[in-house]
Amino acid sequence: MTTGTLYGVGVGPGAPDLITLRAWRLLTGVPVIAWPAPGDGDSFARSIVAGCIRADHVEIPIRVPMRTERFPAAEVYDAAAVEIAAHLDAGRDVAVLCEGDPFFFGSFMYLFQRLSDRYPFEIVPGVSSVMAGGAAIARPLAARNEVFSVIPAPLDDGRIEAQLAACDAAAIIKVGRHLGRMRALLDRCGLTAQSCYAERLTLETQKLARLDDMPGDAAPYFSMILVYKGDEAWPSPVLETGS
Amino acid sequence: MTTGTLYGVGVGPGAPDLITLRAWRLLTGVPVIAWPAPGDGDSFARSIVAGCIRADHVEIPIRVPMRTERFPAAEVYDAAAVEIAAHLDAGRDVAVLCEGDPFFFGSFMYLFQRLSDRYPFEIVPGVSSVMAGGAAIARPLAARNEVFSVIPAPLDDGRIEAQLAACDAAAIIKVGRHLGRMRALLDRCGLTAQSCYAERLTLETQKLARLDDMPGDAAPYFSMILVYKGDEAWPSPVLETGS
Structure with a gap:
C-alpha cells in the first residue's frame, strides 16, 4: 500500500488571501490537516485558512504550551508524529499548517525531523511576515x-548590537517581552529614528508605529522591529502620515 | 476624477501556483500590467503569471539593460513612471510585477520612489526565492x-566573510559570475560541506547541488548558495539522495 505524503504548508503572515494558490489547492484536497496551537487557545495558523477547512477534514491539533524561548516539549511532537504517521501509513496525505x-x-522542523526519513514529503513555501x-511600511x-x-x-x-553594526538592514523578530530592551538597545546604537515597530501584520488589527511611539516593556509575540540603515533611506510614507 | 492605484505585486519565486490568492485576484482585475525585462529578452516575472494576462490587458514592458551590479539606468524608470502615471491619471489601476x-x-523601489508621493499604492508581498x-533543500x-x-x-x-562568521545561517544571493569566488571563500571559511547551491528554484529546470559539485566560475543570475552553520544541522535529504 502506498503511504500518504507529508506536506509542510506555509500559510503566510495572516491575511487569508496571502496564501499561495498551491497551498489553497493542497489544503482543499488533503483529508488530514494538522495545526499548531498554544496549550489552551486558538490556532493562528488554522484561523488563516479556516475558509479551506471542511467538516469532513480530519484535524490534528498540535498543542505546544507557550514557553517563549524554551525548546518546545519534545513529547508534544513525538505524540503528534505518531498520530500523523498513522494517517500516512493508511495512505492519507497530511498537511501541516505553518x-x-x-x-x-x-516549528514544522520538529515534525519534519521525526517523519521525513519514512514518508514522502513536500514543502510549500509561504510569504514570511518579514x-x-x-509591504506594510511601504519601504x-x-x-x-x-x-x-x-x-x-x-x-x-x-x-544583537554586533549584528546591527554589520548589516545594512534588519528585522528583529520575536520581540514580545523584549520590547523595552530592544528600544534601549536601538537607542544606544543611534537607530531609533530608523526603526519601525510592527505587529499582527496584514491582519485587521495590524499596528505600525515609530519605535519611540511604543512605550512599555512588552509586545505581542508576533511582533517585529524593522531597522533600515541604508544610504538611501527615505521616510516611510505610511508612518509619516501617522497610520 | 479619482486616480488609479499603483500595485507592487510579488509574483513569487517562479512556479505559477506560488503566487498568492491576492496577487491572482489583483492581476486578473487590473486593466494595466507593467513588468521588468532585460533589454532584449523575455520577462521572467511575466512568464510566472502568463496565465493571468488577457488580450485586453494593457502591458507596459520596463526594459532594463542587464548590467549586473550597476545601478539601473534612471532614464528607464523615469520613462516607465511617466507611462504608468498617465494610466493612473486616467483612473486606471496599474499592477507592477515583481x-x-x-x-x-x-527593482520595484525605483518606480515606487517616482510615483508613491502622488498616487495611492498597495504592496502585495510575495514568496521570496530564499x-x-x-523548501527545495528540505532543511x-x-x-x-x-x-x-x-x-x-x-x-x-x-x-562576506565577516557576515558569515557572525550569522548562524545565510543565503548568498546574486551568485551569477561570482560562483568561483564564493566557492573559494566558503572553502577558506570551512563551510563547503554546509553549503548548497540552488538555481531556478521551483521551476522545472530547478537545480540543486552540493557546492563542491559545482565547478566553474559562473552561474545564472538567479542562483543562490544556502549556508547552514547551526548546531543541529542535519543532512539535506534532497542532496543526500542525489537530486
Whole structure:
C-alpha cells in the first residue's frame, strides 16, 4: 500500500488571501490537516485558512504550551508524529499548517525531523511576515548589495548590537517581552529614528508605529522591529502620515 | 476624477501556483500590467503569471539593460513612471510585477520612489526565492534564536566573510559570475560541506547541488548558495539522495 505524503504548508503572515494558490489547492484536497496551537487557545495558523477547512477534514491539533524561548516539549511532537504517521501509513496525505514559511523560524522542523526519513514529503513555501513588514511600511527591506539580517530578540544585547553594526538592514523578530530592551538597545546604537515597530501584520488589527511611539516593556509575540540603515533611506510614507 | 492605484505585486519565486490568492485576484482585475525585462529578452516575472494576462490587458514592458551590479539606468524608470502615471491619471489601476517580493532586493523601489508621493499604492508581498530555497533543500533556513543573513555575492570577500562568521545561517544571493569566488571563500571559511547551491528554484529546470559539485566560475543570475552553520544541522535529504 502506498503511504500518504507529508506536506509542510506555509500559510503566510495572516491575511487569508496571502496564501499561495498551491497551498489553497493542497489544503482543499488533503483529508488530514494538522495545526499548531498554544496549550489552551486558538490556532493562528488554522484561523488563516479556516475558509479551506471542511467538516469532513480530519484535524490534528498540535498543542505546544507557550514557553517563549524554551525548546518546545519534545513529547508534544513525538505524540503528534505518531498520530500523523498513522494517517500516512493508511495512505492519507497530511498537511501541516505553518505560519509564514515552513522552514523560516517555524516549528514544522520538529515534525519534519521525526517523519521525513519514512514518508514522502513536500514543502510549500509561504510569504514570511518579514516580507509583509516591508509591504506594510511601504519601504524596501533591502536592495542592491545590502546585507539583510533577521535577528531574534531573545539573543543577548552584545550579539544583537554586533549584528546591527554589520548589516545594512534588519528585522528583529520575536520581540514580545523584549520590547523595552530592544528600544534601549536601538537607542544606544543611534537607530531609533530608523526603526519601525510592527505587529499582527496584514491582519485587521495590524499596528505600525515609530519605535519611540511604543512605550512599555512588552509586545505581542508576533511582533517585529524593522531597522533600515541604508544610504538611501527615505521616510516611510505610511508612518509619516501617522497610520 | 479619482486616480488609479499603483500595485507592487510579488509574483513569487517562479512556479505559477506560488503566487498568492491576492496577487491572482489583483492581476486578473487590473486593466494595466507593467513588468521588468532585460533589454532584449523575455520577462521572467511575466512568464510566472502568463496565465493571468488577457488580450485586453494593457502591458507596459520596463526594459532594463542587464548590467549586473550597476545601478539601473534612471532614464528607464523615469520613462516607465511617466507611462504608468498617465494610466493612473486616467483612473486606471496599474499592477507592477515583481519577482519574489516587491521590497526584498527588487527593482520595484525605483518606480515606487517616482510615483508613491502622488498616487495611492498597495504592496502585495510575495514568496521570496530564499524561502523557496529552504523548501527545495528540505532543511530549515533558520530556527529558534538563530541569526539569518541575506548576503549579496557582489560584496567584497572581507565583508562576506565577516557576515558569515557572525550569522548562524545565510543565503548568498546574486551568485551569477561570482560562483568561483564564493566557492573559494566558503572553502577558506570551512563551510563547503554546509553549503548548497540552488538555481531556478521551483521551476522545472530547478537545480540543486552540493557546492563542491559545482565547478566553474559562473552561474545564472538567479542562483543562490544556502549556508547552514547551526548546531543541529542535519543532512539535506534532497542532496543526500542525489537530486
